[in-house]
Amino acid sequence: MMKNKKLFWSFLIILFWQVISMSGTFSSLILPSPYMVIKAFLESIMRGELLNETMYSLIIILEGLFIGTFFAFLLALASIRYKIMEDFVETLIAIAHPLPGIALLPLIILWFGTGRTSVVFVIIHSALWPILLNTTTGFRTIPRIFTDVGHNLGVRGIHLISTIYIPASMPFIISGLRIGWARAWRALISAEMIFGAVGGKGGLGWYIFKQRVFMDTAGMFAALIIIVIIGMLVEDLLFERLEANTIEKWGMTVK
Amino acid sequence: MKKLSLILSIMITLLSIILSGCTIGNQQNLEVSKISVAEQFGLAYAPLQVMKELKLLEKNLPGVEVTWKQLGNTAAIREAMVAKEVDIGFMAIPPFLIGWDKGMDWRIFSGLSKSPVGLVVNNPHIKSIKDFTGKDRIAVPQPGSVQHILLSMACEREFGEPERLDNQLITLAHPDGMNALFSKNDITAHFTAPPYLTKELEVEGMHQILSGSEAMGKDFTFIVGVSTSNFHDKNTKAYKAFIKSLNEAMAYMKQNREATQILLSKAYEMSEEEIEKYMTLEGVSYDNSVAGVPEFAEFMKRNGYISKTPQSINEILWEDVNDEK
Numbered sequence: 001m002m003k004n005k006k007l008f009w010s011f012l013i014i015l016f017w018q019v020i021s022m023s024g025t026f027s028s029l030i031l032p033s034p035y036m037v038i039k040a041f042l043e044s045i046m047r048g049e050l051l052n053e054t055m056y057s058l059i060i061i062l063e064g065l066f067i068g069t070f071f072a073f074l075l076a077l078a079s080i081r082y083k084i085m086e087d088f089v090e091t092l093i094a095i096a097h098p099l100p101g102i103a104l105l106p107l108i109i110l111w112f113g114t115g116r117t118s119v120v121f122v123i124i125h126s127a128l129w130p131i132l133l134n135t136t137t138g139f140r141t142i143p144r145i146f147t148d149v150g151h152n153l154g155v156r157g158i159h160l161i162s163t164i165y166i167p168a169s170m171p172f173i174i175s176g177l178r179i180g181w182a183r184a185w186r187a188l189i190s191a192e193m194i195f196g197a198v199g200g201k202g203g204l205g206w207y208i209f210k211q212r213v214f215m216d217t218a219g220m221f222a223a224l225i226i227i228v229i230i231g232m233l234v235e236d237l238l239f240e241r242l243e244a245n246t247i248e249k250w251g252m253t254v255k
Numbered sequence: 256m257k258k259l260s261l262i263l264s265i266m267i268t269l270l271s272i273i274l275s276g277c278t279i280g281n282q283q284n285l286e287v288s289k290i291s292v293a294e295q296f297g298l299a300y301a302p303l304q305v306m307k308e309l310k311l312l313e314k315n316l317p318g319v320e321v322t323w324k325q326l327g328n329t330a331a332i333r334e335a336m337v338a339k340e341v342d343i344g345f346m347a348i349p350p351f352l353i354g355w356d357k358g359m360d361w362r363i364f365s366g367l368s369k370s371p372v373g374l375v376v377n378n379p380h381i382k383s384i385k386d387f388t389g390k391d392r393i394a395v396p397q398p399g400s401v402q403h404i405l406l407s408m409a410c411e412r413e414f415g416e417p418e419r420l421d422n423q424l425i426t427l428a429h430p431d432g433m434n435a436l437f438s439k440n441d442i443t444a445h446f447t448a449p450p451y452l453t454k455e456l457e458v459e460g461m462h463q464i465l466s467g468s469e470a471m472g473k474d475f476t477f478i479v480g481v482s483t484s485n486f487h488d489k490n491t492k493a494y495k496a497f498i499k500s501l502n503e504a505m506a507y508m509k510q511n512r513e514a515t516q517i518l519l520s521k522a523y524e525m526s527e528e529e530i531e532k533y534m535t536l537e538g539v540s541y542d543n544s545v546a547g548v549p550e551f552a553e554f555m556k557r558n559g560y561i562s563k564t565p566q567s568i569n570e571i572l573w574e575d576v577n578d579e580k
Contacts, residue, residue, distance in 0.1 A: 016266055029337045029357060113441045114425065195426075209426075213330050213350075213399045214560075215357040 040218035057203035064123025072131035126187035127180035134176025138169025316496035342486035347401035356561035371538035372467035402446035475547025546579035
């Protein structure tokens with residue numbers, strides 16, 4: 001049902017768009033028609049350019065997200081294990097979480113140059129703090145009775161974490177990953193638009209910027225379509241499945 | 256069914272708001288005494304500063320309301336002109352041609368300045384573009400910029416392959432490019448214009464391996480003034496007054512060198528000596544002639560940056576332009 005609703009609304013939006021562009025109020029440089037956009041989209045796919053740039057962006061974001069998630073869990077675990085780490089992590093989040101990655105760009109360029117490393121750094125920064133914040137909140141809100149039962153049954157150390165802490169705070173972890181992914185994706189596109197390409201490859205953000213300087217408005221829309229598609233796929237395939245296989249299966253939701 | 260009709264009525268309302276909003280916008284731009292001008296930062300735009308400071312436009316068109324906008328790059332100027340926010344814009348020839356090719360209704364009305372541009376390298380072993388290896392990175396302001404097109408022209412001449420160095424380009428704004436060149440970490444070369452060009456060449460170890468006129472094979476106009484058809488046709492009085500004021504500003508610069516330097520040093524917050532050094536630099540001149548359009552157009556068409564060349568020069572120049580053959 002959900003999917004049909006999305007399809008229905010998408011169709012209506014495209015129809016609306018087509019009517020506006022056919023009315024001739026805007027030049028096609030401002031608002032190309034859906035037909036022109038689809039044509040530009042297919043042409044760019046055929047050239048291989050759009051897919052190459054998309055792959056480049058996806059590989060970078062996976063790399064950044066992986067490192068970011070790893071450190072977020074490490075810090076979250078440390079903060080439940082040691083009281084002193086808990087204070088430290090709280091301070092870290094208070095300092096770093098409100099800082100937009102893009103605001104840090106000038107500094108990052110100074111430290112790491114304008115290459116790939118800098119983009120990965122921006123992604124790690126964007127993903128790490130929301131994931132860490134949600135995970136620590138999740139750990140902290142586990143009912144005391146769960147951990148007590150674990151202790152009574154003799155569950156200790158790493159087992160306590162994998163069988164009680166992580167499953168019990170799964171809703172928080174998933175929403176942390178969701179926010180982390182969305183923030184990282186936005187940061188990636190913005191950073192790519194600013195950095196430009198190295199060796200001809202610059203990702204989707206760069207692709208949009210390149211269409212801009214060559215005034216290919218339909219091409220810019222084509223890149224936006226890819227971004228929307230990826231966003232929907234990740235939501236439907238990754239997060240909804242993750243939810244279905246964990247919190248829904250374990251009866252943690254009202255559904 | 257009720258739901259659907261609700262949706263439809265919302266959409267129709269939205270549609271009519273969007274469509275009516277636009278016509279109002281158009282009418283406002285047709286008022287005779289309003290001009291909106293967009294330029295970029297740099298000494299190549301000096302006649303415009305003179306025009307501003309001496310209030311030449313206000314003198315030639317009493318009651319005019321002129322808005323000067325300084326935008327960060329050519330793409331932004333082009334977009335503002337498509338959106339009808341700007342009537343007159345200043346830019347290099349290749350970005351103008353890209354807009355013209357994509358169907359923008361605009362033409363060149365005057366030249367503004369000629370300026371040296373050059374490719375500076377920080378590695379003493381590189382003597383020409385032939386010495387670049389696959390590892391060298393070259394900074395240009397953006398793809399499709401005059402610097403990028405000039406580099407492609409040089410590559411066509413040297414290697415027969417204009418796109419030879421395209422995969423080694425990196426996009427950096429002029430000041431960032433200069434800092435990156437000095438730090439020697441990221442890039443080997445920077446294609447730039449004064450004041451960055453002169454500053455870079457003053458530093459030990461930096462040298463120029465290619466100039467703009469070497470790349471092109473002749474001198475060309477660096478910055479031209481472009482006007483939308485809308486402004487040219489419907490606001491002829493203001494259009495003519497703008498050209499007259501621009502020519503007066505250029506004449507003033509020739510006749511009153513010292514006064515110009517004082518005026519510019521205030522406008523640019525640079526010392527008078529620096530301004531003088533730049534104004535007397537070889538290759539710098541301010542006049543209304545337009546040179547190099549056919550050469551750029553032909554090269555860009557041949558290499559797929561644009562899809563057509565103008566049948567006659569009158570397709571891209573307004574009447575009475577000082578067209579330098």
